[in-house]
Amino acid sequence: MVTHKKHRLRLPAFSTEGKVVFIISLFVLISVLLGGMIFGYGNIFDGVRSYVRGEGLWAKAQKDAVFYLGSYSYSHSETDYIAYQEALKVTSGDKNARLALLAFPPNYEEARNGFLQGQNHPDDIDSMIGFFLTFQRISYMRDAISTWQSADQTIDELKQLSEQIRIEINASKQNTEKIAELRNRLQHLNDELHQLENRFSLILSEGARWVKQTVWLITVLVLVIFIGIGLWVSRQIIKGITQAEQQLITSESRFRRLKESNTIGIISWRMDGMIEEANDLFLTMIGYDRSDISTGVINWRDITPVEFQHRDQQVINELLTHGRCEPFEKALIHKQGHWVPIYIGAAMLGGNQEQGIAYVMDLSERKKAEQQLKLAATVFAGSSDGILITDSSARIVSVNQAFCAMTGYDESELLGQPPSILQSGYTTGEEYNRMWESLNASGQWQGDIIDRMKNGTLIPMRASINQVKNTDNQLTHYVAIMSDISERKAEEEHLRHIAYHDPLTGLANRVLFNDRLEQAIKVAMRNNTQFAILFLDLDKFKPVNDLFGHKIGDRLLQKVADRLTRSVRETDTVTRLGGDEFVILLENVTSRKMVEKLLSQITDAIDKAYRIDDYDIEIGVSAGISMYPDHGTDAKTLLHYSDIAMYETKESKRGHAL
Numbered sequence: 332m333v334t335h336k337k338h339r340l341r342l343p344a345f346s347t348e349g350k351v352v353f354i355i356s357l358f359v360l361i362s363v364l365l366g367g368m369i370f371g372y373g374n375i376f377d378g379v380r381s382y383v384r385g386e387g388l389w390a391k392a393q394k395d396a397v398f399y400l401g402s403y404s405y406s407h408s409e410t411d412y413i414a415y416q417e418a419l420k421v422t423s424g425d426k427n428a429r430l431a432l433l434a435f436p437p438n439y440e441e442a443r444n445g446f447l448q449g450q451n452h453p454d455d456i457d458s459m460i461g462f463f464l465t466f467q468r469i470s471y472m473r474d475a476i477s478t479w480q481s482a483d484q485t486i487d488e489l490k491q492l493s494e495q496i497r498i499e500i501n502a503s504k505q506n507t508e509k510i511a512e513l514r515n516r517l518q519h520l521n522d523e524l525h526q527l528e529n530r531f532s533l534i535l536s537e538g539a540r541w542v543k544q545t546v547w548l549i550t551v552l553v554l555v556i557f558i559g560i561g562l563w564v565s566r567q568i569i570k571g572i573t574q575a576e577q578q579l580i581t582s583e584s585r586f587r588r589l590k591e592s593n594t595i596g597i598i599s600w601r602m603d604g605m606i607e608e609a610n611d612l613f614l615t616m617i618g619y620d621r622s623d624i625s626t627g628v629i630n631w632r633d634i635t636p637v638e639f640q641h642r643d644q645q646v647i648n649e650l651l652t653h654g655r656c657e658p659f660e661k662a663l664i665h666k667q668g669h670w671v672p673i674y675i676g677a678a679m680l681g682g683n684q685e686q687g688i689a690y691v692m693d694l695s696e697r698k699k700a701e702q703q704l705k706l707a708a709t710v711f712a713g714s715s716d717g718i719l720i721t722d723s724s725a726r727i728v729s730v731n732q733a734f735c736a737m738t739g740y741d742e743s744e745l746l747g748q749p750p751s752i753l754q755s756g757y758t759t760g761e762e763y764n765r766m767w768e769s770l771n772a773s774g775q776w777q778g779d780i781i782d783r784m785k786n787g788t789l790i791p792m793r794a795s796i797n798q799v800k801n802t803d804n805q806l807t808h809y810v811a812i813m814s815d816i817s818e819r820k821a822e823e824e825h826l827r828h829i830a831y832h833d834p835l836t837g838l839a840n841r842v843l844f845n846d847r848l849e850q851a852i853k854v855a856m857r858n859n860t861q862f863a864i865l866f867l868d869l870d871k872f873k874p875v876n877d878l879f880g881h882k883i884g885d886r887l888l889q890k891v892a893d894r895l896t897r898s899v900r901e902t903d904t905v906t907r908l909g910g911d912e913f914v915i916l917l918e919n920v921t922s923r924k925m926v927e928k929l930l931s932q933i934t935d936a937i938d939k940a941y942r943i944d945d946y947d948i949e950i951g952v953s954a955g956i957s958m959y960p961d962h963g964t965d966a967k968t969l970l971h972y973s974d975i976a977m978y979e980t981k982e983s984k985r986g987h988a989l
Contacts, residue, residue: 361557379462379542381455383535385425388450390528392421393486397521400493404514407500415493419486424448426483429476432463471541475534482527489520596691600677602647602684604632616673616693618666634664646677650687654679660694672698700807701728717792717813723806725749737792737815739785750811755783766796770809774798779816791820833907835885836892844906844914848966851918855959862918862959863926865933866973867895868981869911870951879946886943887950894936899929914970923958930954953981 396418403411428445431438439460446456466472496513499506596613600606606629614620623629635643639661649656658676665671677689700722717734721727727745735742738753745752758780769776777795784790792813799808831843839847851862869891876884888911895905895913904916915933920926937952955976957963962972 361560364553364557379535381451381459381462383532384455385446385449385451385459386528386531386535389422389425389482392418392450393482393524393528394521396422396489397517397524400489400496401514401517404496404500404510404517412493412497419490421449422483422486424450425479426486428459429463429479432460432467433476437464466542471534471537475531478527478531478534482524482531485520485523485527489517489524492516492520596673596693598631598689598691599686600631600689601686604630606631607686613691616691617663617671631663636662636664636670638662650677650679651684671695697722714812717815719745719750719811719813721750721809721811723808725809728808734813737784737790737813738782739788744785753782755781755789757781757789770796770798774800791816833892836889836907838892838896838913839904839906841906841908844904844908844916845966847904847916848969851916852959852964852966854918856964861920861922861961862916863920863923864957864959864969864973865915865917865926865930866955866957866970866977867913867915867933867937868953868977869913869937870953870981870984872911872950875948875950879943879948883943883946883948887941887948890941890943891937891950894939895933898933898936914973920958923956926956926958930956951984953977953984955980 396415399411399415399418402408403415424445424447426445428442428449431441431445437460442460443456446459447453451459463472467476492513496510496517499510499513594612596616597610598606598613599608605627606624609624609629611621614623617629617634619629632640632643642659642661646656646659655678656676658674660672660674662670662672672694674692674694675689677687679687714731714733717737718731719727719734720729727748727750730742730745732742735745738745762778762780766776766778775795775797778793779791780794781789781791793816794811794813796809796811798806799810801807831840831846832838833840848864854860855862872884872887875887888907891913892905892907895915899905899915899917902918904918906914906916908914917926917929934952934954937950941948941950955973955978957969957973957976959969963969
């Protein structure tokens with residue numbers, strides 16, 4: 332079955348201090364991330380600014396180149412032509428930088444030299460390279476690069492035009508019309524470059540606006556996400572702190588109610604022996620009143636007898652190591668001077684090595700009862716039956732020597748233990764429940780149980796258990812008288828085995844077979860299943876008795892029984908009806924084919940030769956099958972059908988032999 336559960340995301344459990352540190356760390360992380368984003372955005376905008384400035388430098392250089400080339404066409408001055416070439420170096424540098432960055436892998440050094448040749452500021456070059464590589468696949472950047480490439484092609488045409496102008500000027504016979512035509516082409520190229528410059532500037536402007544909008548959206552989204560996370564974490568932490576406070580209030584309330592209930596003594600103590608707080612039950616237990624606490628009269632070290640101070644030190648070491656101790660028994664000195672036996676457990680306050688709390692139980696009445704039991708022990712010490720006495724909580728307080736001899740335990744090993752230390756598992760939980768129901772209802776119980784000795788041996792016992800109550804009708808002890816009934820059980824088991832099993836082969840006899848057959852009919856009828864009966868009769872068995880004697884014949888029957896048992900399943904029942912006749916009950920079969928297969932295996936096993944003493948003996952077997960419900964629905968009909976089928980098989984064998 333698949334179940335669907337909703338899992339809520341929760342923060343790991345921290346202390347209050349840890350939670351505060353956690354949320355501060357979270358907001359520091361948010362601040363660092365936002366700072367990093369702002370730094371990255373600054374680099375992006377710096378890249379945009381650098382390209383805008385570079386575009387201006389490129390445009391100025393292009394205009395200067397056109398201007399000086401035009402001037403050269405009129406003045407024929409080499410100075411103008413050299414100025415034209417110097418202006419083109421700026422555009423060539425930007426082109427080289429672009430080609431170096433588009434290479435794979437990018438050539439950063441050539442790109443840097445190209446941008447420097449393009450008169451870009453050295454501090455802007457890293458931003459330009461980073462911006463180009465980061466956004467070269469963005470549509471705006473792709474359009475800008477395409478426009479840049481188109482401008483470079485136009486610059487190449489400008490270079491070709493300049494060469495033509497220079498040729499015409501240096502010619503021996505100048506063609507003024509040709510030069511004029513070249514000036515017109517120069518103006519046309521200048522117009523194209525001007526349009527490309529405008530387009531490049533427009534694309535950069537649109538890209539800058541897109542970057543600005545995208546950066547703004549990402550910033551807002553990240554800020555919203557981080558603020559949401561911060562608010563959610565804060566809410567979870569506040570919720571956890573609130574729950575912790577509520578749990579603390581609840582815990583304090585429970586402790587206060589327990590303290591005020593006076594069902595158990597409770598004290599708040601210090602390592603120096605000072606008792607800072609105690610409930611009325613504890614004070615009554617040792618004979619002091621509340622004013623003795625306020626004046627500091629009660630000191631647990633002072634009211635502890637010397638005999639228990641070594642044990643107290645062991646407990647203190649345990650408390651300092653583990654923060655708590657296992658409950659133990661000791662005594663305190665009453666205000667009137669006598670000892671008060673107590674049972675005490677203690678724990679340190681969390682993170683404190685000087686203060687702790689303890690619960691205390693008065694054992695005075697129990698100690699009196701133990702004394703009475705010790706006196707009573709002399710009465711039943713000589714009993715041949717085992718006697719066990721427990722307190723009201725079913726802890727063993729006394730056993731006699733007969734019980735120790737019966738179980739193999741020493742008395743010291745049993746005292747303080749529950750009687751369940753002897754449980755073997757063969758007596759069911761339901762039987763124990765009925766025992767306790769009888770004890771609680773009538774105060775007594777009697778019956779048979781199977782316990783386990785110390786060495787692991789099972790021991791059947793006849794137990795008689797009675798409650799012992801005081802004058803106030805309060806339960807104080809349980810007394811159990813145990814008798815070893817091993818011999819009786821063995822005799823009963825032997826008689827039971829004889830009643831249901833064949834004495835020669837140990838197989839089930841007719842009585843047990845009939846019982847299991849009736850059960851099989853009920854199960855098959857209820858579950859609508861099948862089972863089968865195999866009726867077996869040994870062939871050539873009578874000559875064995877005649878030739879070798881009945882002792883050999885009996886041993887042969889035992890070997891046949893062993894082979895039959897090993898040839899079937901554990902759930903099947905093999906029965907010897909008498910003489911050389913056997914019946915097998917096969918439960919939970921699915922078809923006759925399955926039964927015939929099992930029968931074939933059985934027949935093969937029986938037909939194999941037997942070695943008994945110095946004789947090799949061969950016999951056979953004839954078998955008949957009946958199936959429930961095909962051949963009957965009652966035991967008599969099914970057994971009769973299989974018997975007839977067996978005789979038909981035997982007769983068929985005789986016919987073949989003739």
